[in-house]
Amino acid sequence: MTWALLCSMALAGGLPEVPAPLADECPRSYPLQVGELLDPALAEGGAALCRGVVVPTSKIAYLLKVEAESPSWVADIELLKVQRAELRGTIEDGRSPWVYRAQGAGVIGAVSLALWVGWYTGFNAGATQ
Numbered sequence: 001m002t003w004a005l006l007c008s009m010a011l012a013g014g015l016p017e018v019p020a021p022l023a024d025e026c027p028r029s030y031p032l033q034v035g036e037l038l039d040p041a042l043a044e045g046g047a048a049l050c051r052g053v054v055v056p057t058s059k060i061a062y063l064l065k066v067e068a069e070s071p072s073w074v075a076d077i078e079l080l081k082v083q084r085a086e087l088r089g090t091i092e093d094g095r096s097p098w099v100y101r102a103q104g105a106g107v108i109g110a111v112s113l114a115l116w117v118g119w120y121t122g123f124n125a126g127a128t129q
Contacts, residue, residue: 026050 030039032054043049 022051024051026052 026042027050030042030052032038041049042052
């Protein structure tokens with residue numbers, strides 16, 4: 001089952017392709033701090049020299065957290081798909097564990113009844129003495 005899960009994850013593909021940079025795109029990411037001057041590569045005289053997006057730090061932290069947790073969701077979903085396929089195969093083949101068959105239920109019922117009667121008679125025998 002683990003082997004099937006690993007194979008299915010390998011066949012699923014990797015990350016999407018990184019797009020080519022634009023001609024007037026900023027060459028790298030720049031941190032911004034309150035009260036500090038902008039990097040000279042970003043602005044000159046208050047005008048931007050390149051294109052980019054300023055995203056709040058809390059939003060980036062949230063996206064990184066989602067990205068860190070998402071592979072586990074993918075693995076869980078793939079595992080559930082494998083388990084579902086195995087169960088479907090079991091149902092279609094007509095083979096099921098003995099516990100779920102009528103004979104298995106009878107054996108479990110008889111053993112449970114015997115244990116209960118033994119416990120009950122032992123409990124009552126102790127009460128009458």
